[in-house]
Amino acid sequence: MTRVLSRDLADRWAPHLVLPVLAALALPAMAFSSWVTLTLAGLAMGMMLFLMASGLTLIFGLMDVLNFAHAGFVTLGAYLTVSMFGALSGLVAADSLSLNLLALGAALLVAAVVSGAFGFAFEHVIIRRVYGSHLQQILITVGGLIVAEQLIVVVWGAEPLHVAKPEALRGSFIIGGAAIEKYRIAAVALGLLVYLAMHLVLNRTRIGLLVRAGVENREMVEALGFRVRRLFVGVFIAGTALAGIGGVMWAVYQELVTTAIGADMTILMFIVVIIGGLGSVSGCFVGAMLVGLTANYTGFLAPKLALGSSIALMVLILLWRPRGLLPVAK
């Protein structure tokens, strides 16, 4: 009985301990100030990855749709940042944190609304026809991504575009020898805010209850009298809006936007979703942080291994827990 209980506790808590264990393992391998810098950089990267991948895990978890066009919504968010920052250049260049945040907030809002609107149209015109067939979903959403990228070229041109980082978010704080980029703090704050909002909606509202139930058994939710189809559309819109938000944060972080900005992140987004457990928001959060930290630590300790570190991490996690860290029951 005690053994069963301890195994149950280990099973429940072990996935949450991976993150602190990884950070603790990295500490003896480097100076403390480097460790603080890399850990915060990794968490910030993880937060931006979470923003981009959270929509993907929701869409896959509830709708069983493999949406490779998700990266297109990230790219759309990035290009909308170029336009918004261009239109609000006065606010972006102002030496005032509140005006800078206003510009960033406006870009986030527009990216969420426009990406969500395109997400609605994409679900209506394309995804609706391929529910239930993963092969068709992969083919048509990869095609959708190519079309989206070319449409972006038509609107914004093929040349890479520069995004100016808001004035007050440039530079770093130096605390005890550790450099902490100001923009990364903003990314961590927004990531936490989005995670908390998603957590609250999923766990404290009726819609969240229906989404969680729908992830587990769509048919039974319908048999209880709820139209899961409408729920699907809502989740798809929310997922694509989150991708747009992720695109904004990633574009400002990179300071350079190309049509491949989203597609370049596709592999990492899928790794995060797989590590976390398909459909799990908490798993996606932990997975994104793990990928962010691993990329930063290996980039510092063994740069030649950095490229494959995320894939190696995924392999190790799947060998330990084949369904991911915090899988959702199906």
Next chain:
Amino acid sequence: MPDALLSLHGVHTHIGPYHILHGVDLTVPEGQLTMLLGRNGAGKTTTLRTIMGLWRASSGHIRFAGADITRMATPDIARLGIAYVPEAMAIFTQLTVRENMLLATHTGRFDAARLEHVLALFPVLKQKWHDAAGGLSGGQKQMLAISRAMVEQRRMLVVDEPTKGLAPAVIEHLIAGFRELKATHTTILLVEQNFHMARSLGDGVAVMDDGVVVHAGDMATLAADEALQSRLLGLSLASHQ
């Protein structure tokens, strides 16, 4: 004879290339508990799923409370007042017992008196109220599935083999629960292989074989006629108590 609340006329159902129901005719009178019996593969579960719109009838008509529901979507059928308890219980294992029950309310709030009544039938659910439903035993999951169907007033309950795989003591508990429910004159269509339960609860009975209803009538008549039981079911109810 009370009026029919649910009726099926010549219902055929295909699942992929397979022709499962071959013209089902079935009547469920209002306020009665109708047992649907038959051997494995006779088409009982398919009949229930076709009623709920989970598998579409390829021809024939299904009427509920005067409305033609043959082509209706599942959520619309449920909202007419039919609660469905599938064979696999379909409990949401990652939700708590409370959340599972809450999903069955259309307002998102419990009617306190009704909830109290339902939990009085299965008190163990009250003890497990905030526990994840995935941790319940098989019998407790079945109690939760049935309680979920009862948490709001429904015109009809459609229940698929609630005793499957359960221990005899748990089955007796479920029988007591259904008996309480019967006393409220709720209309129930119950698929069951446990003949003791069928005989002790059923008002009416329909027997299926090879995708059609081969017998319909009073449970009392079938229970008293061993020759009829042998012919329809291949065994007598008395020998399976």
